[in-house]
Amino acid sequence: MANRVERDLNRFRQIVRGKIKQDLRKYMSQGEMIGRQGRRYVSIPLPQIDIPQFRFGQKQGSGVGQGDGDVGDPIAQGNGQDGSGEAGDQAGQHVIEVDVTLEELAQILGEELQLPNIEPRGKKNIIAEKDRYTGIAKVGPDSLRHFKRSYREALKRQIATGEYDPDNPVIIPIRDDIRYRSWKTTLLPESNAVIIYAMDVSGSMGTEQKELVRITAFWIETWLRSQYKSIDIRYIVHDAAAKEVDQQTFYHLREGGGTKISSAYKLALRLIEERYPPDDWNIYCFHFSDGDNWGGGDTRECVELLRTHLLPKVNLFCYGQVRSLYGSGRFAHDLEEYLGHVDNLVISEIADREDIYDTIKDFLGKGK
């Protein structure tokens, strides 16, 4: 019996996966996902998996209840939209939430965006993938039938039921006796990685811009975590000067003042030199700004820093230019002009949430 519900459960999970894939672009543009993140999984609302029927709409939501209170007293919170139906004598029309593990989500992301698996740098960093025939299962393809074990099961059964005749030891396995070899694919990621996020927090970067960064970062991490054994994350904010902050501050800090991108790059470089020697670490830098850099040759300095110091040390340097209320600056354009040919530099523009999908594909599509 266990096999039977297992069978339906697997099918259900497969369908869920398909639905997520189908709507991945939509999910990727929603910040909501982040709020739903548990330790090892994300819970994703999937209204479409319900089977449609002719049913009543819920907006007139009413019913009969039981208990104290006067007319007009609130008894339950709605949830601000149709289909709540928590209250009352009716089974609510639930939006189904499915828990998807982060690994699975990463896998879906990888398949859908056709992301190549990352090839970590350095000799210590090997991801070993191995199929090992370690187990025995009751189901499997005929080619993997384990004769010895099937025979043993049949023998056990016949002895137990008294069918076994030592004088005429004929053993006939029945369906239930058959055993199969089963295998397990093991990934053995050996390498460690660090993500360094840098973000422009000058006045022109508003809440929506930060939200774009936050969502993009969620997907970056989902993917990178699936590729590495462990990940360190560091956050740098900058306006005219740069400093390292914690995650909370990173997404919420807002400063005035001008913008000097080179300050962030210098700090990133210092972090790498002090703490993350490139021989031991896979290093990922993501920098987000609206591209409005201070004049006075700062962009030139950035290009120089990238060319001679940062790019040779990191696996990948990604620059995401988000569009702000004040439009987008020229920084992306300048980088493109001077360093566009460098293999491990990716430049992507994020005008709105819809672009996150493509940006992720740009950033992670190189397999670095």
Added chain:
Amino acid sequence: MRNTKLPPELQAAWDEIDRYARDFGLDYFPISFEVLDYRTLYEIAAFDGFPTRYPHWRFGMAFDQLIKGHTYGLSIIYEMVINNNPSYAYLLEGNELTTQKMVMAHVAGHVDFFKNNFWFSHTNRHMLDTMANHAVRIQKLIDRYGYDTVEDFIDTCLSLENLIDYHAPYIRRPEAQTEVPVTQDEDAAELRVEGLRVERPYMSPYINPPEFLEEQRRRLEEEQRRSQRFPEHPQKDVLLFLLNYAPLERWQHTVLEIIRDEAYYFAPQAMTKILNEGWASFWHSEIMTKRAARASEIIDFAEHHSSVVATSPQRLNPYKLGLELLRDIEERWNKGKFGKEYEECDDVVAKRNWDRQLGLGRQKIFEVRRFHNDITFIDEFLTPEFALEQKLFTFRYNRDTDLYEIASREFEEIKRQLLFRLTNFGQPFIYVEDGNYANRGELYLRHRHEGVDLRIDYARDTLRNLFKIWKRPVHLETVVDERKKLLTFDGRDYSERRIE
């Protein structure tokens, strides 16, 4: 076959409870109990209680949700019982003996209800075998046509599974089987009304006055118009109509038939939820408190029982409502608090203290158990006094505050709302009006609107599924925001237009 032997202490408990239950007059099919670990119990629960179902993802989804509910402590299943002869009931391994005894008594109540309640009288009592057969038949189709194809068609059928006539098993509806061909002879004989035979022509105006002839003509026309209708009368068993007339392949016909069979099997359980649960709860209390529970078990029993009948403002607990209403009926019939004299009594005090010592209570609730379903049960026995005592109220959703609030404590309002929720199980009434709409073989359904609109996105997707079966354009007449509308799916596009 699994080992269904109960452990000795549970067997002894059942022997005892079985005796008490029969003493009380309960009359049930043989019950086969089985103790399961929670995982297995949830597996079976995911299959609606049956150990064998055809493969379908929704069972996996149900299982996933049950397990999650269990993990988060939201819901716990203690017991499950299926309507079959013999009946099968499952107990959760590891429960205390007191709990198991209570569950057994509860199960006895359910099985008595299955066996004796009128609304269950047409159910298949060999459903365990039938379900297994369905599983085999569908598996064969899967082997032949492929998993995806069959699954997709099952999804389509499930989308329509509520379009059955819940009362069909109890009423003969000849029109359900009409075999009127879709295409009629277009050149039907011209209408000729001759009136009565007249021997002498001069008598004609007297024997066949013009009004009479006119009347005859009208009737004939009406008859002919009606005979061209297909179906002759609106038909509520949409699934049967589709089985009879939709261009289904043989294997699709099989699948749809199976889905319909199972829908009819489960229908009475939905029709009698309050009464059935009330009845089972009534008997587990009665048997436990009066006979089976030892002094040392009373606290455990009370705790457990109170969790079963717990109320919360947002949910009307069918166990509680059913149980209290049955107790109320028993008391009223014991004291003679019914009938003309009682109803017409204006003296509140006299009414409260009314006691004719009739002792008819027990007999009355057994009668209720035999004949009623939730609607008739509520309609006939819910009284203003009861609603007041049980603190019933209606609530509504307030869009401005995003809160559900108490709307009314008026008896009429409560009763109306309750009955509305129960009618057709809170499912919309949908009829096949025309299987040859616009003389183009299109399907025309009508939603009998009763104040609540359909959920339009679902309706749209359901129409798509109907089209997959009917293979011609499908229409649904309904009311949206107080305007009559015709929703149409023509195979490519979905459209909505106002009518009349």
